[in-house]
Amino acid sequence: EKGGHKHFMSKEIAEQPSVVGNALNHYVRGGAIQLPTELDFTKIERLTMVACGTAYLACLTAKYWFEQIARLPVEVDVASEFRYREPPMTRGTVALFVSQSGETADTLAALRYAKENADQIVSVVNVAESSISREADISLPILAGTEISVASTKGFTCQLTVLLIMALHAAHQRGHLTAEQLAERLDQLHTMPGLMNVALAGSSAVKAVSRKLASATDILFLGRGAMFPLALEGALKLKEISYIHAEGYASGELKHGPIALVDKKTPVIVFAPSDALFDKTISNMQEVMARGGKVLLITDSAGAQQAGEGVWETLILPEVDDALAPLLYAIPAQQIAYHTAIAKGTDVDQPRNLAKSVTVE
Numbered sequence: 333e334k335g336g337h338k339h340f341m342s343k344e345i346a347e348q349p350s351v352v353g354n355a356l357n358h359y360v361r362g363g364a365i366q367l368p369t370e371l372d373f374t375k376i377e378r379l380t381m382v383a384c385g386t387a388y389l390a391c392l393t394a395k396y397w398f399e400q401i402a403r404l405p406v407e408v409d410v411a412s413e414f415r416y417r418e419p420p421m422t423r424g425t426v427a428l429f430v431s432q433s434g435e436t437a438d439t440l441a442a443l444r445y446a447k448e449n450a451d452q453i454v455s456v457v458n459v460a461e462s463s464i465s466r467e468a469d470i471s472l473p474i475l476a477g478t479e480i481s482v483a484s485t486k487g488f489t490c491q492l493t494v495l496l497i498m499a500l501h502a503a504h505q506r507g508h509l510t511a512e513q514l515a516e517r518l519d520q521l522h523t524m525p526g527l528m529n530v531a532l533a534g535s536s537a538v539k540a541v542s543r544k545l546a547s548a549t550d551i552l553f554l555g556r557g558a559m560f561p562l563a564l565e566g567a568l569k570l571k572e573i574s575y576i577h578a579e580g581y582a583s584g585e586l587k588h589g590p591i592a593l594v595d596k597k598t599p600v601i602v603f604a605p606s607d608a609l610f611d612k613t614i615s616n617m618q619e620v621m622a623r624g625g626k627v628l629l630i631t632d633s634a635g636a637q638q639a640g641e642g643v644w645e646t647l648i649l650p651e652v653d654d655a656l657a658p659l660l661y662a663i664p665a666q667q668i669a670y671h672t673a674i675a676k677g678t679d680v681d682q683p684r685n686l687a688k689s690v691t692v693e
């Protein structure tokens with residue numbers, strides 16, 4: 333049942349090229365995006381996205397896509413806050429709920445609140461026969477297949493895939509991408525399964541560095557732009573299964589507090605493809621290194637070259653379009669958590685105190 337893998341988590345990590353490919357083939361056919369016609373982004377003024385845990389971090393990533401590519405304002409909230417704050421929702425607001433299980437109690441309660449207040453309720457779910465799927469006006473499956481490991485991996489990247497396709501569709505409908513530009517973006521997206529395979533093949537390097545991480549008591553994760561939510565996801569995944577205290581920060585926040593934590597014993601993991609913001613990230617890294625911090629840089633070969641001397645460890649990924657980077661960089665984030673947990677000997681698939689689906693508050 334684990335298909336030759338020791339754990340469901342490693343099986344599910346390895347499945348990502350194929351399930352992301354499935355989601356792509358479902359939503360993009362004959363070069364055209366297939367989404368329900370009732371989902372009309374020309375009529376939407378604001379998107380409110382609500383979820384918990386990793387699904388929330390997928391929403392936070394998608395905010396960058398919807399806002400930067402489709403120029404659509406997005407609010408993102410954790411369901412437990414949203415449901416009790418009972419935020420006013422203005423006309424033209426569509427509420428979007430993301431959930432792997434489709435049964436998370438807080439997300440479902442938030443959906444029920446929004447039903448009376450939003451123009452339309454959309455859900456992005458893995459389990460099609462679930463409450464969050466049934467109670468939405470439009471429900472979009474992520475087609476990840478059954479996810480058993482408590483730590484969500486393929487659920488996250490399939491959520492990202494569907495949300496990115498939605499953002500591209502929105503950008504086209506709202507006149508921010510021409511048909512040609514959209515086709516180019518979709519072509520790039522189709523390279524993702526292949527790129528993910530390359531990232532998966534780098535697992536022995538991740539394993540080697542994870543053995544060193546396993547002795548740390550605190551680890552910081554940094555990222556800028558859409559890599560910021562991924563830094564949060566890397567920290568969440570590591571906490572969940574290795575029980576090492578980890579925190580994710582926007583790189584630019586370093587000076588505003590977390591740099592006080594940096595010392596020789598605190599590894600700092602930086603997700604930084606060589607994009608437009610790379611220079612800024614390098615200077616953040618230098619600030620860490622100047623204080624004796626050990627930087628694990630996850631980048632592409634151009635980034636590794638630019639980073640220069642003094643970096644503790646580097647993991648190299650293929651070069652990738654900016655918008656697609658969160659999908660690709662998710663793989664080493666998951667592998668680090670997995671191999672660090674293995675090195676510590678914790679129960680990877682059934683971490684202490686956690687349930688796969690949080691159906692009670």
Ligand code: M6R
Nearest residue numbers: 385386387431432433436483484
């Ligand atoms: O089933 P859901 O996507 O609604 O679950 C949300 C969170 O409980 C879930 O993502 C949790 O954070 C995972 N254990 C993360 O790995």
